[in-house]
Amino acid sequence: MSEWVSGVLTIACLVAVLAAVHVPLGDYMAKVFTSEKDLAIERVFYRAAGVDPKSQQRWTRYAVSLLTFSGIGIVVLWLLCVFQGRLPLDRGAAMDWHTSINTAVSFVTNTNWQSYSGESGASALLQTTGLAVQNFLSAAVGLAVAVALVRGLVARKTGLVGNFWVDVVRATIRILLPLSVIAAIVLLAGGVVQDLSAPMVIDTITGSHQTIESGLVASQEAIKELGTNGGGYFNANSAHPFENPNGFTNLFEIFLLLVIPFSLPRTYGRLVGDKRQGYAVLGFMAFLWTTMLIVITWAEQAASHAATGAMEGKEVRFGVWASALFANSTTSTSTGAVNSWHESYSPIGGGGALVNMLLGEISPGGVGSGLYGALIVAILAVFIAGLMVGRTPEIHGKQVGRKEITYSALYSVTTPALVLLGTASALMVRSAKGAILATGPHGLSEILYAYASAANNNGSAFGGLSADQPFLNLTLAVCMLLGRFLPTIAVLALAGSFAAQHRRPTTDGTMPTHTPLFAGLMVGVALLVTGLTFLPVLALGPLAEALR
Amino acid sequence: MATSSLTIGRQTLAAVRLFIILTVLLGVIYPAVVWGVGRVAFHDQATGSLIRVDGKVVGSSLIGQQFTGAQWFHGRPSATNYTGSTSGGSNLPADDKRQEAAVAARAKALAGLGGTAPDALTMSASGLDPDISPAYAKLQAPSVAKARGISLAEVDKLIAAATTGRDVGFLGEPKVDVLRLNLALQRLTAKG
Numbered sequence: 001m002s003e004w005v006s007g008v009l010t011i012a013c014l015v016a017v018l019a020a021v022h023v024p025l026g027d028y029m030a031k032v033f034t035s036e037k038d039l040a041i042e043r044v045f046y047r048a049a050g051v052d053p054k055s056q057q058r059w060t061r062y063a064v065s066l067l068t069f070s071g072i073g074i075v076v077l078w079l080l081c082v083f084q085g086r087l088p089l090d091r092g093a094a095m096d097w098h099t100s101i102n103t104a105v106s107f108v109t110n111t112n113w114q115s116y117s118g119e120s121g122a123s124a125l126l127q128t129t130g131l132a133v134q135n136f137l138s139a140a141v142g143l144a145v146a147v148a149l150v151r152g153l154v155a156r157k158t159g160l161v162g163n164f165w166v167d168v169v170r171a172t173i174r175i176l177l178p179l180s181v182i183a184a185i186v187l188l189a190g191g192v193v194q195d196l197s198a199p200m201v202i203d204t205i206t207g208s209h210q211t212i213e214s215g216l217v218a219s220q221e222a223i224k225e226l227g228t229n230g231g232g233y234f235n236a237n238s239a240h241p242f243e244n245p246n247g248f249t250n251l252f253e254i255f256l257l258l259v260i261p262f263s264l265p266r267t268y269g270r271l272v273g274d275k276r277q278g279y280a281v282l283g284f285m286a287f288l289w290t291t292m293l294i295v296i297t298w299a300e301q302a303a304s305h306a307a308t309g310a311m312e313g314k315e316v317r318f319g320v321w322a323s324a325l326f327a328n329s330t331t332s333t334s335t336g337a338v339n340s341w342h343e344s345y346s347p348i349g350g351g352g353a354l355v356n357m358l359l360g361e362i363s364p365g366g367v368g369s370g371l372y373g374a375l376i377v378a379i380l381a382v383f384i385a386g387l388m389v390g391r392t393p394e395i396h397g398k399q400v401g402r403k404e405i406t407y408s409a410l411y412s413v414t415t416p417a418l419v420l421l422g423t424a425s426a427l428m429v430r431s432a433k434g435a436i437l438a439t440g441p442h443g444l445s446e447i448l449y450a451y452a453s454a455a456n457n458n459g460s461a462f463g464g465l466s467a468d469q470p471f472l473n474l475t476l477a478v479c480m481l482l483g484r485f486l487p488t489i490a491v492l493a494l495a496g497s498f499a500a501q502h503r504r505p506t507t508d509g510t511m512p513t514h515t516p517l518f519a520g521l522m523v524g525v526a527l528l529v530t531g532l533t534f535l536p537v538l539a540l541g542p543l544a545e546a547l548r
Numbered sequence: 549m550a551t552s553s554l555t556i557g558r559q560t561l562a563a564v565r566l567f568i569i570l571t572v573l574l575g576v577i578y579p580a581v582v583w584g585v586g587r588v589a590f591h592d593q594a595t596g597s598l599i600r601v602d603g604k605v606v607g608s609s610l611i612g613q614q615f616t617g618a619q620w621f622h623g624r625p626s627a628t629n630y631t632g633s634t635s636g637g638s639n640l641p642a643d644d645k646r647q648e649a650a651v652a653a654r655a656k657a658l659a660g661l662g663g664t665a666p667d668a669l670t671m672s673a674s675g676l677d678p679d680i681s682p683a684y685a686k687l688q689a690p691s692v693a694k695a696r697g698i699s700l701a702e703v704d705k706l707i708a709a710a711t712t713g714r715d716v717g718f719l720g721e722p723k724v725d726v727l728r729l730n731l732a733l734q735r736l737t738a739k740g
Binding site: 069119129165168172185189191194210218219239241251313319340347 | 556558559560561562563564565566567569570571573574575576578579581582583585586589590593594595596597598601604605606607608610611612613614615616617620624630631632633634635636637638639640641642643644645647651655664665666667669670671672673674675676677678679680681714715716717718719720721723730731734
């Protein structure tokens with residue numbers, strides 16, 4: 001079997017499984033967020049926390065709950081990072097003060113940018129009770145925000161967007177946790193480790209020594225992919241044989257990181273009472289994902305004709321195709337796990353990964369964040385189309401007026417501003433410039449990739465960057481924080497203002513938002529916004545490299 | 549429909565309490581359950597797929613090792629020298645001068661074998677790649693056979709035994725497990 005046949009079959013298998021799973025999972029998630037009943041365990045949680053699950057929140061209250069919850073997450077995680085040396089299961093791992101701030105923000109914002117190395121920077125206790133917990137909670141928060149926006153779209157002048165505590169608890173207990181248990185067991189069977197014993201130093205048959213690491217990896221790996229987090233237990237992330245031992249686990253991990261984002265359009269269709277709406281969003285996401293997959297795979301395949309076979313930074317068991325598939329999927333969701341080093345990719349291959357992030361993580365994007373990102377694109381699309389034909393822009397019978405378009409615009413400019421300002425400032429600081437490994441245009445790509453990754457909450461890196469230093473740690477932390485929570489607040493404000501509106505009846509004058517034409521319009525808007533913003537800097541980075 | 553009347557203080561308290569409960573569930577109970585399943589049903593995989601010779605652990609079937617000298621099959625170049633306590637790659641792009649020099653040096657070292665293979669010229673992503681391509685194994689076979697004083701046919705047989713095809717027939721790439729191959733080699737020559 002040729003590499004081509006194997007590669008195409010792998011992709012076909014992935015698409016077929018996703019196509020089969022997204023319907024029941026999407027329907028199930030819709031039920032989770034609309035059910036009137038609380039599970040017994042959830043009632044225990046609500047009672048212990050002192051929240052009333054039947055109460056509903058306005059967007060402001062919802063946002064305050066979310067920020068409080070995330071704020072506590074950051075503080076607790078930071079404390080765990082700082083004091084890991086005095087806590088149980090310590091084996092000498094430690095972080096600098098700026099590294100710990102970066103890490104705490106990184107995991108709570110669903111970014112999982114890692115300026116520490118898993119083996120030497122994080123104890124088993126920190127990984128399991130700190131980092132992995134945020135892998136669940138940050139994904140649950142993303143789901144909550146997406147659902148709140150959809151509720152706003154369907155609400156009839158109530159002004160209410162749901163209950164944050166209920167949304168987070170349900171997302172965790174009913175969706176993320178059960179799926180993670182199943183995924184972790186599959187990964188265990190595939191060879192991923194789950195062990196608490198100390199790293200073992202062995203004598204090899206050649207008379208030298210090797211350390212065999214261990215850790216509670218399978219449980220963390222499952223939610224790392226499923227929650228589109230991406231923080232590796234080990235430094236090499238999903239390239240490490242203990243995180244991703246073979247071709248099967250590789251495909252399974254790609255499936256895990258795509259499954260919730262690609263199922264959420266179905267959930268959205270269910271919640272708005274029109275499945276076709278979901279298909280339009282799904283079509284939009286799938287088109288971008290497929291296009292970029294072709295670009296990255298083509299670039300790597302073309303590069304593999306060299307003597308090195310494009311194998312630098314790739315593992316033999318994955319090869320070029322399964323590495324490119326992973327790279328495209330991890331950067332088009334907000335995952336950022338890697339099974340190969342994107343910095344060693346060809347200019348267009350690595351540049352494709354970068355473009356995926358610059359698109360704003362919408363193809364299909366992170367857990368929750370992908371859906372709300374795509375809906376912002378839909379709102380911009382109805383607005384632009386409305387202006388072109390002189391109709392009042394509407395989505396689901398809700399008017400996109402001055403307030404709504406302002407929030408959408410705020411959402412859309414936040415991350416590009418962070419990426420470009422961050423990149424520009426780093427290039428003016430000597431210590432940051434000194435952290436660049438590559439030379440020439442690739443050096444610019446390295447810095448641009450870092451800020452694109454942080455601001456869009458992806459977490460993958462052009463790993464040559466020596467990012468563990470105060471300037472980069474702190475500015476990247478600011479980008480992660482603002483890149484996550486400013487758009488979140490904009491989305492919730494938007495949800496609130498939609499929720500306060502009546503739902504207008506559909507008339508002949510209403511522009512349909514469920515057609516292939518509309519999905520095409522969304523693609524156009526996404527490409528236009530990204531292109532206008534980033535083409536100049538892409539020309540100086542990856543494009544200049546490719547043309548050299 | 550009653551709107552929430554929680555004050556900021558009570559919000560914070562609720563957030564802290566919920567955070568603690570969820571941490572116990574997700575950070576303690578969940579990994580413990582998966583650990584338990586690993587112990588009972590997948591003990592070998594969960595503990596690192598260790599290889600034992602005469603009861604002594606000599607490596608993991610998933611983790612590559614450093615081999616030097618003509619009597620062993622060599623794994624891929626590693627950015628971490630297969631120490632195991634760390635992992636990672638070079639991160640160098642193909643057109644970087646340092647990368648070009650490194651590749652040229654590796655090609656030169658391989659010149660005696662009469663050919664080259666992509667995985668022999670490049671560093672893996674993990675620095676712990678347990679595998680090499682069948683092409684690279686084949687390339688090394690004659691010199692290993694010579695150094696060990698055994699026939700090429702015998703070495704080829706060992707390579708075939710250490711080669712695995714694609715998972716489920718189409719996933720990933722065909723590969724040769726270097727540690728397994730070298731262990732077989734050692735067993736064979738120890739017997740002879």
